[in-house]
Amino acid sequence: MATIYDVAKAANVSPKTVSRVLNGDAPVGDKTRDAVNAAMAELGYVPSNAARMMRSNRSGLIGLITGAISAPTENVQVAGLPELMLVQGIQQIIGLSGKTLMIADSGGQRDRVPHLIETFVRHRVEGLIYVAEYHQKVQLPRLPDDVPMVLANCFDDAGTPAVLPDDRRGQHDLVARLIAAGHERIAYLTLREDIVATGLRKAGYRDALAEAHLPYDASLVQCGELINPDGETQVLWDAIDRMLRLPVPPTVFCCGNDRLALKVYGILRSRGLLVPSEISVAGYDNYRVIAETLYPPLTTVELPYTAMGVRAAQRLIGLISGEGREDLAPSIVAGPVQWRGSVTDRRPNNVSQLKIVREE
Amino acid sequence: MATIYDVAKAANVSPKTVSRVLNGDAPVGDKTRDAVNAAMAELGYVPSNAARMMRSNRSGLIGLITGAISAPTENVQVAGLPELMLVQGIQQIIGLSGKTLMIADSGGQRDRVPHLIETFVRHRVEGLIYVAEYHQKVQLPRLPDDVPMVLANCFDDAGTPAVLPDDRRGQHDLVARLIAAGHERIAYLTLREDIVATGLRKAGYRDALAEAHLPYDASLVQCGELINPDGETQVLWDAIDRMLRLPVPPTVFCCGNDRLALKVYGILRSRGLLVPSEISVAGYDNYRVIAETLYPPLTTVELPYTAMGVRAAQRLIGLISGEGREDLAPSIVAGPVQWRGSVTDRRPNNVSQLKIVREE
DNA sequence: TCAGCTTATGACACCGATGTCATGACACCG
DNA sequence: CGGTGTCATGACATCGGTGTCATAAGCTGA
Structure with a gap:
């Protein structure tokens, strides 16, 4: 591969002059x-980043570690999409800043992370972003002091800057919207208890009930997901069955995520109930492959992955340029409710009174 | 950040000796x-890849460009997962080879690709993989001659080595399996005509019919997808309606992909038809979020993305080590049929006679 | 006309590793 | 005892750019 010396020789100038043409940092x-330009084109010259970096000591690289690190029993294929969207948001901002994103995939093995970090440090990345596939707590090895890091969709005990989804507010907004639509008996089929989001969303659910002075009924809140997915459909069926037999049954099922909602559709229909005329269903995630393809389309809450990626990258860029190292509070990003045909609107006029604005 | 000179000074040896400890290439x-080891630990020394690369002229980097380059009207969020799985397969092999994968995302803008390639060449990647999100033809800018490239899930006119899914065989295997299960009137709701896979899969569908000496009936093959997704549900509804009113209606609907099958579930059920007892449904892709979550779970064909990624990476490694540059034929990778509860098996004893083995 | 300035260019050292070659200290062997 | 080989180590050049400083040419103004 041609070097700056080859170009200099071909153009009959000194290497330094070629460098000046490349960087435009002095008159030529x-x-x-x-x-010089003709010689570069002729030789197909492309400057070597390695050489440039040695002198300037600035790599222009940002490292990104994407987890796919899941609980051992979890289905690998279910995950992935959130991370992809986060990565796209990150890429947008990093690309604009003129830096290059290096992405490493740990392939689900948590113990590979230190090795990936080591590789990044060898390349002298200017900063690191760690992306998790779902809202969780993580523990990462310590980095050299001069490499700033941001966590996306996860957090740790060490106070590393983090960007997280606003699960509490998202669930609150959805339930508030359901109440405005005339629903008062709102069932909630939650995700597994050990997931961070479950606790936050339950709190959001109660917030919205309290705000509307509706009673909280524990028999309307049940877990619809198992760690071992084998018997899951049965558990879900039983939970739904119990709720439908209550003296005052629910008029809507909120589901922990859109995948769960998809299962609930199947179960309700096999019981002969029509969605939404006889029973309403809502999800969480705005997993569009499901939410928009279901018939009828699913009301859900958007998990603002792309926006979170954008925010995380912005925070990292800020840290790299040295500003605001003292601001350690996590950034919380909320997503809007996506209202679709799976929920009946019993009092449409109420809705205009409700103001929910969530846009990034 | 500490250098090899700092370590040398701290350990009271020459830099070269430190280098020898690092690389183990001469007795110490x-x-x-x-x-030396104590000094390295003390200083938190991590060698600089840039400096190492300058001497050795081998970067240890592999560049990966992931498309998300979709037809303008296509839903961005629907895509992505296939690429992620391809990337995981690629990562497995690249990681084993001791090289580092650099991933760049074009973020859906085709015109950014030349820039990404330029960036990779600046980093002196030893090879490039270009990943497309669905089986398609692409046209890429020319690379410097000494950078080998492999296309994954796509191909071009220039004879660049490619790895592709075996759509024809996949659809054939599925239909053959349906026939073995006693189905003779097999409807096929295809994807858009302009997609490469559609033509191949239709051919596979006809192959299987011909093999079983069943007649091909054009009224059983209809397109179920539109370029503009707005009226899609209506088109699908009409197509299904027409087929169900045929003198001898189909007993099973094959769908162009699992997403389409999800829609078909909704439509069939809203017509009061039970899946699978009254009508069977099959998909394509083995998009597990859908196929395994649907009720009943969906029979489908696996698109072997991970295996394709593995194959692509292996081919690239081969090219880099200089072997087999003459082998230009695309690698075709087939995936197995996933038989689940959405299709009735009318003659279970037949199935044992059918031998379909597809595993990577 | 010449000091003083700007413009255009080159010589040279340097960034942090590693390859090549040289050197000194031993051990072994005839 | 001296020649030869192995081991352990260091001096120095080198990879491909860029920062620093020097230099030569051209222009201005008193």
Whole structure:
């Protein structure tokens, strides 16, 4: 591969002059510049980042570690999409800043992370982003002091800057919207108890009930997901069955995520109940492959992955340029409710009174 | 950040000796080695890849460009997962080879690809993989001659080595399996005509019919997808309606992909038809979020993305080590049929006669 | 006309590793 | 005892750019 010396020789100038043409950091005569450009094109010259970096000590690289690190029993294929969207948001911002994103995939093995970090440090990345596939707590090895890091969709005990989804507010907004639509008996089929989001969303659910002075009924809140997915459909069926037999049964099922809602559709229909005319269903995630494809389309809450990626990248860029190292509070990003045909609107006029604005 | 000179000074040896400890390429005295290791740990020394690369001229980097380059009207969120699985397969092999994967995301803008390639060449990647989100034809800018490239899930006119899914065989295997299960009137709701896979899969569908000496009936093959997704549900409804009113209606609907099958579930059920007892449904992709979550779970064909990624990476490694540059034929990778509860098995004893083995 | 300035260019050292070659200290062997 | 080989180590050049400083040419103004 051609070097700056080859170009200099071909253009009959010194290497330094070629460097000046490349970087435009000092005046160069028009004829000289043309000769250099011609020589570069002729030789197919592309400058070496490694050499440039040695001198300047600035790599222009940002490292990104994407987890796919899941609980051992979890289905690998279910995950992944959130991370992809986070990565796209991150890429947008990093690309704009002129830096290059290096992505490493741990392939689900948590113990590979230290090795990936080591590789990044060898490349002298200017900062690191760690992305988790779902809202969780993580523990990462310590980094050299001069490499800033941001956590996306996860947090740790060490106070590393983090960007998280606003699960509490998202669930609150959805339930508030359901109440405005005339629903008062709102069932909630939650995700597993050990998931961070479950606790937050339950709190949001109660917030909305309390705000509307509706009673909280524990028999309307049940877990619909198992760690071992084998018997899951049965558990879900039983939970739904119990709730439908209550003296005052629910008029809507909120589901822990859109995948759960998809299962609930199947179960309700096999019981002969029509969605939404006889029973309403809502999800969480705005997993569009499901939410928009279901018939009828699913009301859900958007998990603002792309926006979170954007925010995480912005925070990292800020840290790299040295500002605001003292601001350690996590950034919380909320997503809007996506209202679709799976929920009946019993009092449409109420809705106009409700103001929910969530846009990034 | 500490350099090899700092370590040398701290350990009272020459930089070259430190280098020898790092690389183990020449004998070093035990006491010296211990002193050097202690100094490295003390200083938190991590070698600089840039400097190493300058001498050796081998970067140890592989570039990966992931498309998310979709037709303008296509839903961005629907895509992505296939690429992620391809990337995981690629990562497995690249990681084993001791090289580092650099991933760049074009974020859906085709015109950014040349820039990404330029960036990779600046980093002196030893090879490039280009990943597309669905089986398609692409056209990429020319690379420097000494950078080998492999296309994954796509192909071009220039004869660049490619790895592709075996759509024809996949659809054939599924239909053959349906026939073995006693189905003779097999409807096929295809994807858009302009997609490469559609033509191949239709051919596979006809192959299987011909093999079983069943007649091909054009009224059983209809397109179920539109370029503009707005009226799609209506088109699908009409297509299904027409087929169900045929003198001899189909007993099973094959769908172009699992997402389409999800829609078909909704439509069939809203017509009061029970799946699978009254009508069977099959998909394509083995998009597990859908296929395993649907009720009943969906029979489908696996698109072997991970295996394709593995194959692509292996081919690239081969090219880099200089072997087999003459082998230009695309690698075709087939995936197995996933038989689940959405199709009735009318003649279970037949199935044992059918031998379909597809595993990677 | 010449000091003083700007413009255009080159010589040289340097960034942090590693390859090449040289050197000194031993051990072994005839 | 001296020649030869192995081991352990260091001096120095080198990879491909860029920062620093020097230099030569051209222009201005008193």
